[in-house]
Amino acid sequence: MEIGIDIGGTFTDGVVISGQEVLKSIKVPTGADLSLSIERALKQIMKGVKPEQIQQITLSTTLMTNLVVQNNLAKGGLLLIPGPGANPYQGKFPCVYKVLRGGVDYRGRIIEHLEMTEVEEACTYFLGKQVSQVAVACKFSQRNPVLEEQIIQYIQEKHPEIRVLASHKVSGLLNWVRRANGAYFTLTTREACAVFQENIKVTLKKLGLQCSVFILKADGGTLPLEVSLHYPLETIFSGPVASTLGALACTEEHITAVVIDMGGTTTDIALLLDGKPLLAERGAFINDYPVPVRSLAVTSLALGGDTPLLLENSQLVLGKRQGPALCLGGPLLTVTDLLVYLGYSDIASPQLIAAQVEKMACALQLTPQQFSDQVLALLWAKVEGELEKMFKSWEEEPAYRIWQVLSTQENRPQTMICLGGPATGLGEFWRKKKGWKVIIPAYASVANAIGAALAIPTLKLELFADTERNTYTTSEGGRQGVLSASLKNTEEAKEFALKLFRQIARERNLTEDTAWETLYEEGFHLVRGWQTTGKIFQIGLQTVPGIRAFLKEEAPYV
Numbered sequence: 082m083e084i085g086i087d088i089g090g091t092f093t094d095g096v097v098i099s100g101q102e103v104l105k106s107i108k109v110p111t112g113a114d115l116s117l118s119i120e121r122a123l124k125q126i127m128k129g130v131k132p133e134q135i136q137q138i139t140l141s142t143t144l145m146t147n148l149v150v151q152n153n154l155a156k157g158g159l160l161l162i163p164g165p166g167a168n169p170y171q172g173k174f175p176c177v178y179k180v181l182r183g184g185v186d187y188r189g190r191i192i193e194h195l196e197m198t199e200v201e202e203a204c205t206y207f208l209g210k211q212v213s214q215v216a217v218a219c220k221f222s223q224r225n226p227v228l229e230e231q232i233i234q235y236i237q238e239k240h241p242e243i244r245v246l247a248s249h250k251v252s253g254l255l256n257w258v259r260r261a262n263g264a265y266f267t268l269t270t271r272e273a274c275a276v277f278q279e280n281i282k283v284t285l286k287k288l289g290l291q292c293s294v295f296i297l298k299a300d301g302g303t304l305p306l307e308v309s310l311h312y313p314l315e316t317i318f319s320g321p322v323a324s325t326l327g328a329l330a331c332t333e334e335h336i337t338a339v340v341i342d343m344g345g346t347t348t349d350i351a352l353l354l355d356g357k358p359l360l361a362e363r364g365a366f367i368n369d370y371p372v373p374v375r376s377l378a379v380t381s382l383a384l385g386g387d388t389p390l391l392l393e394n395s396q397l398v399l400g401k402r403q404g405p406a407l408c409l410g411g412p413l414l415t416v417t418d419l420l421v422y423l424g425y426s427d428i429a430s431p432q433l434i435a436a437q438v439e440k441m442a443c444a445l446q447l448t449p450q451q452f453s454d455q456v457l458a459l460l461w462a463k464v465e466g467e468l469e470k471m472f473k474s475w476e477e478e479p480a481y482r483i484w485q486v487l488s489t490q491e492n493r494p495q496t497m498i499c500l501g502g503p504a505t506g507l508g509e510f511w512r513k514k515k516g517w518k519v520i521i522p523a524y525a526s527v528a529n530a531i532g533a534a535l536a537i538p539t540l541k542l543e544l545f546a547d548t549e550r551n552t553y554t555t556s557e558g559g560r561q562g563v564l565s566a567s568l569k570n571t572e573e574a575k576e577f578a579l580k581l582f583r584q585i586a587r588e589r590n591l592t593e594d595t596a597w598e599t600l601y602e603e604g605f606h607l608v609r610g611w612q613t614t615g616k617i618f619q620i621g622l623q624t625v626p627g628i629r630a631f632l633k634e635e636a637p638y639v
Contacts, residue, residue, distance in 0.1 A: 082134050085534025086122050087141040087323050087527075088115050091345025091387055091405065092502075094530040095122040097130060101630045105130070106527045115144055116280035123288055132289040140306075141297045141323035141533040144277055145270060145316050149367055154269040158212040159261055160203055162219035162228055164193065172258045175370045176265055177210060179203040181232075188605055189225035189617050200232055204240050216268050218248035218261030223545070224605065224617050244268065251314075252373035253543045253556075253601070253619045259364060259373040266314050266372060274313045278306055293590075295538055297323055299365055299376035301358055301626035302539030305589070312556075314374050315541075317365060320529065321349035321379035325358045327532030328498040330628050331522035337484070338496040338520065339468065342529065343503045345387040345417075346402050348464060350471055351379045352494070354484040362478050375600070378475055382467045386420070386503045389413035390456060392444055397455060399463065408433045414441060417503060419456050422449075425506025457510045496520065500528045524632060535630055540586050541600070541623040544578040549615025555581055571604035574618035582622050596625040 082104070086095045088111055097105040109121045119140065127135075148154055158177045163169045164184025181200065184193040207215055215236070219228045229247040236245045248257075248264040281294065295303035297319040304315055324342035328351075332338070335356040342349040352359040358377045365376035389400040390413070399416075406417035408429035418434045420426040435449075442452035472493055475481050496518045499508035504526070508519040524531055543556040548568055554561040555578075568574045582597065600621030 082130070082136060083534045084123070084126060084135055084138045085141070085323075085530040085532070085536075086119055086126075086138065087320065087529035087533055088118055088143050089320065089344045089529070090143065090347060090385070090402075093118040093122045094527045095126040096527055096530040096534055097126055097135075098531065098534045098632075101632050103524065103527075103531065103632060106524075106530070108527070114280075115142060115147070116277055116284065119281065120284040120287075123284060123290075127288055127290075132291070135290060135292045137293050137295065137538070138285075138290070139295045139297060139303060139533040139536055140281075141319045141529055142277075142316060143320055144274065145313055146318070146320070148270050148273055149266070149317075153273065154266070155214050155272055156212050157214040157216065157265055157269040158207045158210070159265055160200070160215055160217045160232060161261060162195075162217075162222075162232075163257070164220045167220055167257065172261075173370050174258070174265075175262060175368065177207075177212065179206055183219065183228050185219055185221040185225045185228060187221055187224070189221065191225065191227060195228055195231055197235060200235055201239070204236060204243060207243065208240070213242060214244045214246075214268050216246050216248060216261065216264035218257065218264055220257040222247070222249040223253045223255065223260070223619060224603075249545075251312075253545065253621055254364075254373045255603075256364075256371070256373065259371045262367070262370050263314055263373040266367060267312070270313045271310065274310050278310055281306060293538070295536070297326075297533050297536055298539070298626075299374050300360065301326055301377055301536065302541065302623065303536050303626075304539075314365075314372055317367065317372075317374060318376055318379055318381075319533075320347075321351055321381055322358075322377050323529040323532040323536075324349050324500050325351040325353065325377055325379065325532065326536055326628050327524070327528030327530070328500060328522070329353055329356060329358070330531050330535050330630065330632055331524045331528050332498060332520060332631075334631060336496070336498075337488075337494050338498045339494060340498045340500065341464065341504075341507075342500040343507060344385050344501050345405070346383070346385045348382040348384050348467075348501075349379060350382065350464075350468060351377060352471070352475055352481075353498075354480060354494075357480070359475060359478060359480055362480075378471075378478060380467065380471055382464065384460070384463055386415065386417035386501070387411070388416050388460075390415060390419070390441065392441065395445070397445060397452075397459060399459060407437060414438065416456070416460060419453055420503050420506040423453055423506060425509065426503065428502070457507070458514075461507070461511060461514070498522065500525045502526055531632065532628070535628040535632075537624070537627050537629055538589070538591060539624040539626055540582065540589060540591060541621070542578065542582045542585065543600075544574070544581065544618065544620040544622075546574055546577070546618040546620075547615065548618075553577075555585075568616065568618055571602050571618060571620075574604060575599070575602055575620050575622075578620040578622055586624070591624065597622055598625050 405411035
């Protein structure tokens with residue numbers, strides 16, 4: 082049996098799955114402490130289930146998103162070494178930063194050495210601003226990390242009160258701005274992630290659970306809980322990713338459709354092309370800042386079932402969430418209330434909110450039906466506007482263009498999978514108004530948790546090999562050591578990486594025949610004094626994300 086848990090802004094959903102069958106599903110309110118929400122969900126879903134029956138738990142968590150959106154990051158800064166040809170003042174960086182002299186060229190050669198007096202001045206500057214966490218990012222450091230390592234060593238010796246992290250430890254990608262931002266966000270979220278991880282471990286011990294625990298990644302893969310502490314950025318957007326995988330698991334293998342998941346707080350939008358979630362080729366963005374994270378092409382709209390209906394200057398407007406629906410004890414009439422009133426939702430009696438609907442309709446000089454139609458039209462106008470922006474973005478992705486070439490249909494996909502509590506009513510409205518084919522799976526309200534539970538455990542490995550030093554290191558798995566034989570070319574380096582990859586996969590009980598893909602592969606000469614002294618190889622490998630099964634039967638609620 083596997084457990085999937087999705088932490089939404091309003092509810093935390095959980096499912097127990099065996100093979101292709103959902104044995105149990107639950108919903109509990111999401112509190113301010115996400116780890117407590119997970120504990121409540123696990124306690125409820127484990128009733129009648131023996132701990133030894135559970136083989137795996139996968140979490141879809143909003144922890145990283147909440148830290149960023151609520152600005153609960155530790156106070157951090159950046160030390161940038163752009164070298165010649167890069168203007169750091171034109172880059173998009175999310176924090177205070179200082180620029181240092183020094184440089185590494187595209188071949189990994191040090192073309193300008195550091196001035197340590199500048200490093201000392203930068204430390205004084207950061208401490209004066211109460212910044213005690215600093216990420217160091219040198220352009221091309223993934224090809225030669227020496228300058229970053231020199232700065233790290235200096236700060237650790239001279240200013241141990243400052244926590245530091247080198248960008249080459251976060252990502253092997255070439256994009257310097259993304260690596261710099263990735264190092265900053267990784268460093269400033271680690272403490273909160275460590276607390277979250279420890280709380281989860283305590284909960285598992287309380288419940289006698291000794292199974293593997295994974296967190297869903299932005300690209301549809303997973304990270305072991307203990308590894309996620311070192312790569313917290315990988316778990317950003319795990320909520321929208323869970324809904325995308327859940328939509329696929331609840332429908333069919335080769336479906337092409339837009340996925341709309343409306344929760345209480347947000348609406349997530351994604352795209353499936355012939356049964357594969359669309360990847361964002363450029364990677365993820367956090368508040369418009371590019372980061373080195375492979376991500377599905379997803380977006381979240383601040384609009385959900387708990388969005389209140391307000392009157393401003395005799396006009397109907399959609400406000401910001403202030404609590405649950407009125408019919409569930411909340412303070413204001415919401416989208417969910419309207420769906421209850423229209424008979425699209427049976428979570429409460431329409432009589433609980435009929436008087437408030439009629440009062441608001443009267444204030445607008447409308448009948449209750451006219452008022453209801455206006456609310457749904459306004460809601461879908463916002464969703465449609467976001468969907469149009471998404472389509473324009475999607476159409477720039479290589480995978481979408483390939484799909485267009487291979488597809489027999491000429492237009493954009495016009496099938497929609499609706500998930501979440503308000504799915505039935507909103508899907509029906511969209512079908513009538515737009516003529517799309519609308520699919521509302523039997524598991525629509527817990528599809529996110531299903532997507533988490535069925536996500537294939539993945540392994541990502543980044544190899545850095547230096548034949549001059551005769552050493553190698555890896556990211557996940559923490560391998561490092563001496564090269565037993567000199568690597569002559571990229572193919573040999575890739576074979577060496579694949580050997581390590583398979584060793585770690587076996588340790589994590591991943592099957593030998595698991596499909597894998599190459600994320601990147603680079604090899605280039607190291608030149609010292611105009612002579613080649615060795616080679617640097619960088620290889621990125623990952624098991625292909627996806628789901629293990631497609632569900633067939635309806636989930637019972639408890």
